Structures are given as C-alpha cells and as structure tokens.
Amino acid sequence: MRRLALLLFLAFFWLPLQAAQLAVVLGGEEGAYREFLGTLKGAVGGSDWQVSWEGSSEKFQQAPPAGVDLIVAVGSQAARVALARADGPPVIATLLTRSAYETVRAESPARRSGITALYLDQPLQRQIAFIQRLLPDNRRVMTVVSDKLADQLPQLKRLGNAAKLSVDTAVLNTGDSLVPVLERVLGQEGVYLALPDSVLYSRDNIRPFLLTTYRYQRPVVAFSAAFVQAGALAALHTTPAQLALEVAQWINRQRPGALVLPPAQGPSRFSVVINTQVARSFKLTLPGEDEILSSLSAAAGEKP
Template sequence: MKPLRLLSLILTWMLCAGVGADSLLVVKPRETELTRAFVDALQDNYPKRDVQVALLERDPYPGDAALVVTMGLEALEWRLRQNAPTPTIAVYVTRDQMAEQDLLSHIQVLLASPRPERQLLLAQLLFPRLQDVGMLYSPSQRRQLEDWQRAARQAGLTLHPGEVTQPLALLRTLSDLLDRSDVLLGMDDPEIYNASTLKPLLLASYSRNRVLIGPSAPFIAAGSLSTTYSTPRDMADSVYLVQQMQWQPGAVRYPQRFSVLSNAQVARSLGLAMPEDEQLQQTIQTREGNAP
C-alpha cells in the first residue's frame, strides 16, 4: 500500500473514532454561556486528559473515549440510542424529565433539580421554628412528590401536598395550602411553575406573608426567596467526584457540590434577616457531611 494511501486511511480512522482512549467527550445541544462555563470547569478538573466537545446536531460518536458527559435531556436521549458501552454521566436533566427514562447500566445521571433534603434544610435554616411546608404538584409528578414526603419526614416536618388537576384550580388550591403551611416549597414541575403562573403564585403567597423556596435558580430573580442549586463549577466538580466512586449502573443522583442563591430584595420587603448565601451553603454542607 502506498504511504499516502496508508496515511489517508489512518487519518480517516482517527476522525471516525473521534477521540482517544484518555479522552473525555462532552456532548452538548448548543453553544451557550452555561455550556462553555461547564466545559471550562471540567477541563480544570481533568488537566491531563484531552477534553473533546461535540455539538449534538453533528451526531457525534463516543469512539474510544474513557468517559462521555452529556448535557441536557436531548443529549441524554441521543446517548440512549447509541450502542457504545462507554461510561456516561448525564448532567442538566431535571427530576421531572426522568419519569420516562429507562437508563442503561453504563449511564448515570446528575440531576439539575435541587435535592429535597437540601431544600428542606435550607427552609429550616431560614425559619428555625418551621413545622408545616406546603407543596403544589400536578398529577404527572406524584412519583416525585413521594421523594419530598420522605425527606420531610426525615427532617421532622409536615408536608402538605396540594394537587392541581387543572390550571383554573391553581390559585384556589394554593389558597387552601397556605392556610396550612408556613412556607411554600417548589418542586421541578413545569405545569405548576412557568412564565404564566409564577407571578400570580408569588403575589398570592406574599399577600399572605408566605415565601416560595425554589424550585430553581432562574426563579430567584422573578421573586422566589431562596434555593440551592449547582453552578457549572459545582456540576463539573460533582462529575469528577462521581467518577472517583465505584460505578453504580443506572444511578440517578443529585450533585454533591452546590451553592445557595437568595433574593435580598424579597427578604427586605418581608422584613426577614437572611444569613449570607455562603454561610447557608457551608452550614448545609456541614450538616450533610455529618448525616448518618
């Protein structure tokens, strides 16, 4: 075989394989500030590895990568259609999106949703005398509600669920719930928390001197009081930590690393003396570390 022909075949094979044995392949749906920040943080955690990045629209292939990291539900669904058994950690998938997913043994998930135990502990730190917590949910999220009820029992709190079976019943269900609750906790439920419902939910809650904790960081600017969440750096650090553990086939986890974000303006308007976010994060992390 001529040298030029051989070189051409080698280059073609390398392009098809995509990445080398020590490589880490990140598959993301699109180029955004968040995806760039996550990849940068991931590269910091793997300085001796070649971190490759591929856009989902180009239909990449895992090749000989040692690890694949997918970002978002679309990328996870793409990975589930692949035959390659490469270990894969899926990030930026919410708890409500996992209801229809059957994971393969070589895939684990790091959820973007706040951990229920963590959110409840945050609520207790903000309101030390807290006893009753309210939670709205749609029928499609009954399974997720079970996780919150279990976490509330462990925290010594009473969780009052309010099922919203139709949009017109939202505010009526909320009103009944606020009669029995000291704080409203939001779960990842797009049927309850979305652009059209958030303002009336917040107005109704604050008119009764009740606050909303959660459901995620984007809702803080809109008027939610506080939440735990994972920054791109937190998520990248959590990926690294998961890879150091024994592989658990099909595991669905919450990130070990997290931050706290609060709305100081809401706190002032309600006359609440709030600890600094960094202090709240450190206290929660310490208590989680000491938990049995």
C-alpha cells in the same frame, strides 16, 4: 533489530499513558453549558481522561464521534441523542432534573444500561434542613407538584414530620389550572417549597405563581438562582461549575476500560442564594448565605 526493539520499548511505555477519550455533548449554547464545559475540561486535565470531542446535540446526531470511551451529556436534549444509539459508549447525563432524566430514559428506544446521572435536584432532606436554618421559627411547609413528582411527596412528608414540620401538599393533574390548586395549600402560614418541576414552573406559569404566593404572603424557597431573581425568597441550588467538578471527580476515579458508574443521584456540592429585597418586603431577618451554607455543609459532611 535495534530499531524494532526501540519501537517495541516505546509502545510498551506509551500505550498505558494514552488518555481515555471523553465526548461532551451540549444541549444548548447558553452560558450554563459553556460554564460546565470549561470547568469539566479543566478538572479532567492531567488525568487518565481527555475531552477529545465536544459539540452540540445536532452535531452529535449528524456525526457521532468514533473511538470514544465515555459520553457526558449536558442537558435533556443531549441525553436524548446520546441514548439513541443502542451500541454507544456509557453515558453520564447531567444538568437536568430527575424527572427529565427519567423521561429521557423511558423514551429512549435503546433502553440500554451503562448510563447514570447527576441531577440538579437537591435531596429532600437537605431542602428541609435548609428551610429550618433559613426560617427556624417556621412550622409549616407547603408544595404543589405535577403527577411526575408525586412519588416524592411521601418522603417529603416523612422528613418534614421528623423535623417537626407540618407538610401540606397538592398534585396538579393534567388539565388543572395552577392558581386554584395552589390556593388550596396557601391558606395557612408557612413556607412554600418549589421543587424542580417543569410542568408547574414553565415560563407561562412563573409570574402568576409568584403573584399568588406574594398575595398570600407566603415566602418561596426555590431551586435556582434565576427563580430567586424572579421573586422567590431563597434557593438551595447547584451551579453548572459545581456539577462539572463533581462529574470530573466521578470520571477521574474511573480506570479506562473498566468503568464502574455510580448510581444516578443528586449533587453533593451546592450553593445558597437569598433575595434580600424580598426578605425586607416580608419583614424577615435572615441568616447570611455563607452562614447557612457552612451550617448545612458541616451538618451533612458535604461540599459547598
């Protein structure tokens, strides 16, 4: 009886301490995925959650983990396989654009609830504020998007007009060539805002895009550090580690067994990167990265 009483006592106090099980599905093996995973594991350590399974999309498809309370799907392919099971646990999709997330959801045969996303896309209002701080004398913003992002253009125009910026846009329809459509908006001085659009900025399009904008002497504000390294003037972007920290905050606020996922949204953490060589070629004197970052963060009450 004493032994039974001891076992019941231990069970009573041990069960609440059991961490909820978290699976992380990685859409690739590149450094960005590993950076995300390492940061996430460190950020949830010591909480009510633990990463009990991690692996590739292929591994997940072949042998989905059992007894998992929540899945973090990192990348489009990871989100695709995580959503393929109608009876699976809730999913947080991240390290993907809003457009990619919506495509994956539309393609999912399950079409189930219990899913949210932390996009890579920066809020448009933050993008406009970034352009104003980067180039305060600029009065015009231009952009081209595919039809997948065309629904964002009315909001972009409203935000630009509110900031006393002229906004010129064009839509690249299926079958169109990029350069002729791009040249429609490059005729007047201004800043080109590149929104995260896999149709426009594919590997084959990046070089002709940057050559065309440079020929017209239009600086490009982009959405990734890699884009800046390729020749864009600057970017407002969120790193994999920053996404992981934000996802960890979401998870750590959840009580196992009583999940309340936030709505799909863009990140609150962000970074600024400037290509100083491109700035010199355009004869631009720009504020420093830290100055812009601090100004944006203070104005919005957000976390860099």
